[in-house]
Amino acid sequence: MLSKLVERIPDWGIEKTTYLMCGPEGMMKNVxxxxxxxxxxxxxIFKESFVQGTIDKAEKKEEPASDGEVKAREVTIRYDGEEYKIMVEPGKAILETALDQGIDLPYSCQSxxxxxxxxxxxxxxxxxDEEEGLSQSERDxxxxxxxxxxxxxxxxxxEIG
Ligand code: FES
Structure with a gap:
């Protein structure tokens, strides 16, 4: 069905065409x-992804540390003209640690x-843990x-911002 739909898109040339995706994860992977x-x-290609609910933080804390996370590590965050140093425990995300310490960083979905x-x-x-939000060039x-x-x-x- 997707193949048929794509064939119906007029051919204006790739330089004038942008693909926008929004829908269930399985469909987006197929597209x-x-x-x-x-x-x-x-x-x-641009995507708009939605998730249902948020990660249960209590559940997440009980997860074993992932590969390479064996000890708390210091992270320096530069944001809005300030510099913060935080110790991030294994299994905890950088944002979660900063927020727990009262550092007001930007966020929304936390996923x-x-x-x-x-x-x-x-x-x-x-x-x-999740790279879908970043393009390959951003990761690079x-x-x-x-x-x-x-x-x-x-x-x-x-450095944020
Ligand atoms: S808060 Fe949405 S990607 Fe981190």
């Missing part, structure tokens, strides 16, 4: 696959989809999402 098979450049919490990692390594440039980001090294510096 992604279809557009990739048609060699549609990633920068021409790695809206990018309201996006920052640029100037140094160090950050692992994301070092952008991270603090709501689903975990420091993997002790020298993480993130």
């Amino acid at each position: 992604d696959t279809l557009l990739a098979a048609r060699s549609i450049p990633k920068e021409k 790695g989809l809206c990018t309201a919490c996006r920052g640029k990692a100037l140094s160090g390594k950050v692992k994301l 440039e070092g952008y991270v999402l603090t709501c689903v980001g975990h420091p993997m090294t002790d020298d993480v510096v993130i």
Whole structure:
């Protein structure tokens, strides 16, 4: 059905065409696959993702630390002209730790989809539980999402805004 729908889109040339996706996750993955098979450049594809509810924080805290998260790590956050240093415990996200310490950082979905919490990692390594909110070029440039980001090294510096 998707193939038939895509064939009905008038051919104005790729430079004048933008693909916008919004719908259930499975459908969006199918559309992604279809557009990739048609060699549609990633920068021409935009997605609007929604999630049902939020992650249960109590449940999340009981999860075992993921690979590489073995100890609390210091993270430096630069935001709005201020610099904050926080210790992020294994299994806790950078944003969650900052908010617990009263640091007022931007956020919305807290699920790695809206990018309201996006920052640029100037140094160090950050692992994301969810990468769907960032484009490949943003990831290549070092952008991270603090709501689903975990420091993997002790020298993480993130600039927000
Ligand atoms: S708050 Fe939405 S992606 Fe982080």
